[in-house]
Amino acid sequence: MVKIAVIGGSGVYDPDMLENVRQAKVETPYGEVELQIGSYAGRETAFLARHGTKHSIAPHRINYRANIYALKKLGVRKIISTTAVGSLNKAMQLGDFVLPNQFLDFTTGRECTFFDGGERGVVHTDVTDPYCPELRSQIAEIGSRLNIHVINGGTYVCTNGPRYETPAEIRMYAMLGGDLVGMTNVPEVVLAQEAEMCYATISMVTNMAAGISEHKLTHQEVMDAMAANSQNFRSLIMTLLAELDPDEDNCECAHVLSGVGGFKL
Ligand SMILES: [Zn+2]
16 A cells, blocks of 8 residues: 655656656546555555656646645555745745745635535535644654755645736735745645645745845746756655655544545545
8 A cells, every 4th residue: 555645846857766766647536646656665555646657737726636635545544745846935035945834825717625415415624734743853854864954844835827927916925924935735735634634835936026035936946946956856755755654643634534434525
């Protein structure tokens, strides 16, 4: 059974991290999902390229429900997601890794829940801790051991994209307490929580947001920053994959729906 998954964002489609990689297709009620399964440190791990393997799916068109459902169906218990983010916070600089602990949702029109009536009914999940505190502290601990700068905690502002933000929007987000800005964590984190899986995001700061940076932002700039930082990212993920115990159950994530009989496939 595959119990750990990595969801890769912009610039981190690197299944070379895994051995004996095979392509897999998983059928879900929301559509088919293509992903890769390989082993690392003797453990089966799934690798899902969020934007498709050729970066061909825009953030607002990603089939988040199918992706999360497919991972649940494989048996995944812990998801390590990666995102490239802009920073609104001068304490979070280019090259830093941040583990968000909160989000602000500015997306529109996305399928954002498994519980929109129908067979599953309507369930209101608690999102006091949308990102698994256990998983976050494990990643932070590995970062400090490897001497990689990892900041545990921050508020991720999710915009709809695919355009970047205006300086006026960035000023507003900063006023509201946002630290990072990206386009994919919502509803991904929400769906993972609804499906009772541990989920943490390693956000790589690839640029300072519009109005905070002194020049205009390009996608190339984001990709260049990712490339420069990829060795640290690999070290962090590889160590985590080797050490993470997918059966460890010291958090609430696997029990979010215990009051309503759990999440059923
Ligand atoms: Zn958890």
